[in-house]
Amino acid sequence: MPGVGTAILGLHDWWAWVTIVANGLAGAWCLGAHWLPSLRVRPLWWFVVAAEVAVVVQVALGVYLLAGEGLQVPQFHIFYGFVAVVSIAILYGYRTQLVAWQYLLYGFGGLFVMGLAIRAMTVNH
Secondary structure, eight states: OOOOOHHHHHHHHHHHHHHHHHHHHHHHHHHHHOGGGOOOHHHHHHHHHHHHHHHHHHHHHHIIIIITTTOOOHHHHHHHHHHHHHHHHHHHHHHTTGGGGGHHHHHHHHHHHHHHHHHHHHOOO
């Protein structure tokens, strides 16, 4: 019978795709909203927050697998997860200073985080 670690590992693998797709869509939506004001709706920001929370959940699952289950992974896998969380914090930190460019900030930021998640997956295999 599989243990909790196996179930969490499966969830971590599956949630990686949720993280990639959500951040890619959020980034694309924000970039579109920069040029098309009709895309500037409140649900955009709720979606951005959900995509960013997906990253935090993914990293938390990874931390559990490392600390709680003793899973061994390449160091760059851990690095990319850390950089993704820090990137989200930086995006949040610059939101008021770059309010005129907020859609570009979160658009390119979402795509950058998506790229980090893809890279984390590729160095793990």
